[in-house]
Amino acid sequence: MKRRSGSLQEFFASPMSLSIPLPDPPVRRVASAGRDSPRLRRLWLSDRPAVRAFFLRLDPETRASRFMAAVNDRMAASYAERATVMSGMVIGAFVDGELRAVGELRPFGSGQAGGRRAEVALTVERGFRRAGLGSMLLRRLAEAARNRGIAELRLRCLSHNVAMRRLVTGLGAELRLDDGESEGAIPLARATPLSLWREGIETALDFHLAVATLPLPPPLVRAA
Ligand SMILES: CC(C)(COP(=O)(O)OP(=O)(O)OC[C@H]1O[C@@H](n2cnc3c(N)ncnc32)[C@H](O)[C@@H]1OP(=O)(O)O)[C@@H](O)C(=O)NCCC(=O)NCCS
Numbered sequence: 001m002k003r004r005s006g007s008l009q010e011f012f013a014s015p016m017s018l019s020i021p022l023p024d025p026p027v028r029r030v031a032s033a034g035r036d037s038p039r040l041r042r043l044w045l046s047d048r049p050a051v052r053a054f055f056l057r058l059d060p061e062t063r064a065s066r067f068m069a070a071v072n073d074r075m076a077a078s079y080a081e082r083a084t085v086m087s088g089m090v091i092g093a094f095v096d097g098e099l100r101a102v103g104e105l106r107p108f109g110s111g112q113a114g115g116r117r118a119e120v121a122l123t124v125e126r127g128f129r130r131a132g133l134g135s136m137l138l139r140r141l142a143e144a145a146r147n148r149g150i151a152e153l154r155l156r157c158l159s160h161n162v163a164m165r166r167l168v169t170g171l172g173a174e175l176r177l178d179d180g181e182s183e184g185a186i187p188l189a190r191a192t193p194l195s196l197w198r199e200g201i202e203t204a205l206d207f208h209l210a211v212a213t214l215p216l217p218p219p220l221v222r223a224a
Contacts, residue, residue: 042210153186
């Protein structure tokens with residue numbers, strides 16, 4: 001699988017200083033042999049079976065990292081059922097046609113101040129990490145958020161979640177440690193005609209891709 005280039009900084013209002021020294025654990029790169037470039041697109045209600053299968057495939061540790069709590073199969077399935085219809089937006093990354101990573105943008109709080117903030121959650125399946133999927137999803141979600149007038153992206157993870165902390169601080173976000181959790185905020189740049197145009201094109205493409213992957217209806221049976 002090829003790693004896409006492109007700076008995330010483009011979306012963010014201003015770089016901030018790192019506040020936490022991070023460890024540097026050894027990590028294994030995802031093997032690229034035989035894998036197509038990932039396709040990112042918005043997930044719709046029609047993707048519910050793939051989203052359900054994705055969350056059910058996740059191991060307990062990944063689920064705990066994503067939801068910051070232990071999540072059994074029943075809870076994972078129930079969340080997946082609602083994920084694409086809850087407020088916000090869900091983007092999926094498909095590798096060789098299979099959903100392997102999910103990024104979620106959820107409105108944060110309520111009222112005028114709350115409406116300008118959104119929370120982001122990322123989940124990349126094991127075996128598909130360190131290939132840029134998390135960063136690509138964050139880039140797509142950041143663009144969608146800025147185009148909707150959101151001024152700040154919030155990210156939360158467990159404080160021992162080195163991968164997420166690194167990803168986020170690598171973008172210049174500041175992380176605050178609080179009672180076993182890390183919380184970060186990324187200020188977003190204002191929308192531009194280019195960012196709106198780019199999202200418009202991507203949305204049109206997303207729709208076509210989603211329709212193309214719908215199962216074909218059964219053939220009409222000729223009346224006797
Ligand atoms: C956190 C997570 C989304 C990262 O996804 P990913 O696709 O592996 O991330 P990327 O490949 O885009 O990595 C971007 C950068 O983040 C950092 N990073 C990612 N994983 C890391 C790890 N295991 N250790 C150290 N740094 C890591 C690196 O700086 C990396 O850049 P590099 O590969 O050029 O060094 C993924 O590990 C995951 O799904 N974890 C379980 C769910 C979770 O914790 N979600 C966060 C809470 S919502």
